[in-house]
Amino acid sequence: METARRVYRRYGFVPIDTPALEYLEILTGKGSEETDRQMYHFTDNGGRAVGMRFDLTVPLARFSAQHIHELGTPFKRYHIGPVWRGETPQAGRFREFVQCDFDTIGTTGVVADIETALVIHELLQEIGIERFRIRINNRQLLTALLESLGLSQLATVVLRGLDKLEKVGAGAVEKELSEAGLLEPQIAQILQFASIRGAPDAVLGQLASQLHGNERAEEGIERLNTVQRALVAAGVPHDRFAIDVSIARGLDYYTGIIFETMLGDLPEIGSVCSGGRYDNLAELFTKQHLPGIGASLGLDRLLAALEKLGKIASNPASTDVFIALFDAERTSDYFEIAALVRGGGFSCEVYPDAKKLGAQLKYADQRGFPVALIAGSRELDSGVVQIKDLRSKTTTEVPWRSKPDELLGAIRVMIAMNRGDLMA
Amino acid sequence: METARRVYRRYGFVPIDTPALEYLEILTGKGSEETDRQMYHFTDNGGRAVGMRFDLTVPLARFSAQHIHELGTPFKRYHIGPVWRGETPQAGRFREFVQCDFDTIGTTGVVADIETALVIHELLQEIGIERFRIRINNRQLLTALLESLGLSQLATVVLRGLDKLEKVGAGAVEKELSEAGLLEPQIAQILQFASIRGAPDAVLGQLASQLHGNERAEEGIERLNTVQRALVAAGVPHDRFAIDVSIARGLDYYTGIIFETMLGDLPEIGSVCSGGRYDNLAELFTKQHLPGIGASLGLDRLLAALEKLGKIASNPASTDVFIALFDAERTSDYFEIAALVRGGGFSCEVYPDAKKLGAQLKYADQRGFPVALIAGSRELDSGVVQIKDLRSKTTTEVPWRSKPDELLGAIRVMIAMNRGDLMA
Secondary structure (H helix, E strand, C coil): CHHHHHHHHHCCEEECCCEEEEEEECCCCCCHHHHHHCCCCCCCCCCCEEEEECCHHHHHHHHHHHHHHHHHCEEEEEEEEEEEEECCCCCCCCEEEEEEEEECCCCCHHHHHHHHHHHHHHHHHHHHHCCEEEEEEHHHHHHHHHHHCCHHHHHHHHHHHHHHHHCCHHHHHHHHHHHHHCHHHHHHHHHHHCCCCCCCCHHHHHHHHHHHCCCCHHHHHHHHHHHHHHHHHHHHHHHHHECCCCCCCCCCCCCCCCEEEECCCCHHHHCEEEEECCHHHHCCCCCCCCCEEEEEHHHHHHHHHHHHCCCCCCCCCCCEEECCCCCCHHHHHHHHHHHHHHHHHEEEEEEECCCCCHHHHHHHHCCCEEEEEEEEEEHHHCCCCEEECCCCCCCEEEECCCCHHHHHHHHHHHHHHHHCCCCC | CHHHHHHHHHHHEECCCCEEEEHHHHHHCCCHHHHHHCCEEEECCCEEEEEEECCCCHHHHHHHHHHHHHCCCCCCEEEEEEECCCCCCCCEEEEEEEEEEEEECCCCCCHHHHHHHHHHHHHHHHHCCCEEEEEEEEEEHHHHHHHHHHCCCHHHHHHHHHHCCHHHHHHHHHHHHHCCCCCCHHHHHHHHHEEEEEEEHHHHHHHHHHCCHHHHHHHHHHHHHHHHHHHHHHCHHHEEEEEEECCCCCCCCCCCEEEEECCCCCCHHHCCCEEEECCCHHHCCCCCCCCEEEEEEEHHHHHHHHHHHHCCCCCCCCCCCCECCCHHHHHHHHHHHHHHHHHHHCCCECCCCCHHHHHHHHHHHCCCCCCECCHHHHCCCCEEEEEEEEECEEEEECCCCCCCHHHHHHHHHHHHHHHCCCCC
């Protein structure tokens, strides 16, 4: 969550949290039938029907529609918070889970599309994932293809079919579309379209020739081209993104560019960061045209993935310095040392009970502290302290009262050694 | 919230979030009658009675009782999250509000009492408040006084009276206690006790002579003495804390040291950060003895206060660098510059629409950007960019493609000038 906040801010997104509870009428009918069914809702103490949000997008649409005149556009916000769905819990799926959304409201400009892709890229990269690929598509191309095949009325059926193409294979999708009434050449064209692969230029070239003359498609292709050129200019490696016209994203509200992010080492868990352009979403709440684009990091799914990949340390973000409580009579002295250590920029804690030193150091070890400071009354009287490297178990004595910089320097070196910074 | 996270971590507290929904039986009867009445509760899709948490302490007690064997002690956690109470909203009081709690579970050691006070102090200081005072008391002293007066049975009445002493004055409290059946000399002793003021040593001296011979009181005084000496040793200024035996904290569950934090410039809003030791709280959920101490920053109340004190900037945490979209054809170039700027450690956004420059700069101004970069095709072709100080409105040209460090240096200077760092 800290990484997400840092990256979102770097792109000018500001934090805005909407409430967990909304009037029920705001939430119903805005997601799928399933989210309506799974929603937690009740009557509050004032007799009002209220519901707990099932995503962060619908409340954002409500909020934007209400406040856009004060906010001004473009309005760029992020929101990291829990949402609730009363479904049956499964591995990586909970009734309360955290979404990390960022959205840009009030512009149709391609700049916002590019920024969205760049934020996804930096987010995954800074979380520490090396092998991933952002798949980019534009709904306009699918719409244009369906138009050209006279299938606009069956858009939902086709989108749903494409959505599971990767999971169930071409045969099953072919069967499904055939049962829905599509003719064989229509199905063949759709599947051929969805199978286009290759470098962005090659994919865009094929699309241009296949959808030649359709204005909407040409616009959509041009936009994808602008996006991919900007990603390269911003330094995104070629293997980190692809133009992939087979992705459809189930949700009906997308109207333009759409994103999915697959992990190279765990493609089976599906997309960990998805989103797209929804130029009509706010019209549920306002007559004003309020275009938007955004994406959402699925934190619980990503954490499950990181755990599988062994990328979650068992002692995450441990505290730097452990101070043993050797002599309870000298509590003030330990806090004087602790203040010195914190003033030097290190986190630090004093053990709260004057237990045997072995028990205290065992705790420090288990919690992953790199450094322990130990001082009895003799050391305290002479203004020195024992500094112990909890990995190598070596101990040396350093002055703290007369030469605080020496203590801080020793801590700095020991932490660096522990992290391996100085091991080469 | 970021300051709170930073300070909590510096003291070794780790983030643990418990769910917003708990089984109703976990929540009811654990706070006051009022919280029971105000609680949002309903029956979930599986027919279970559930409630939305009204504070973060009761869920922590449940969580600790359940998991303390895996967690080990001391268990130090912080939790920043919303809680819900269906009360009538007033200024600074909402139905959904955020609490910032930190707690140490599993130790009765005075070290945890000291750390709690130090965290409160650093928190307020780093938020930018200069004039505040932490009032420290120990419930043991009140208990001892009531024992010595034979009033243990009436503890709740006396605590409630003391709690509003400051607001309603001694006369009103005297009347209330008299109506509750207390005798005149008992009331006089209680009010005399509550009126003790002065430097910590003087207060503790008076308390020692007044409660001489009561073992519980002597223990309580000794503990307060250890705390105050450690605060001084850790560098807390003398005017930032006081031993104040008049504070009682309404909640019944406190058993030892208690804290309140008053703002020097706004005493009337009450305590912005309160807490204390509750050595029996977890016994609601476990037979194991699980002592704890913690405090909670009242974020909404503090924000209301900061607003009154004019300490909330109208453009908080603005983005560093604004890049105008002067020529939409050159979108990739702007993103190349943006990547360079972000790589230099600055946050930055590209304006999404190729509007007139004046409109773009007006947006940048309103959002509080200190620096704007402007480049048309001529500049982009020659690898330069106009850098504009949005406060002084001065513009200069710097190279970016050949000498990126020159651009980054110019941005750094301009931001520092804007903040006034270089103005002296």
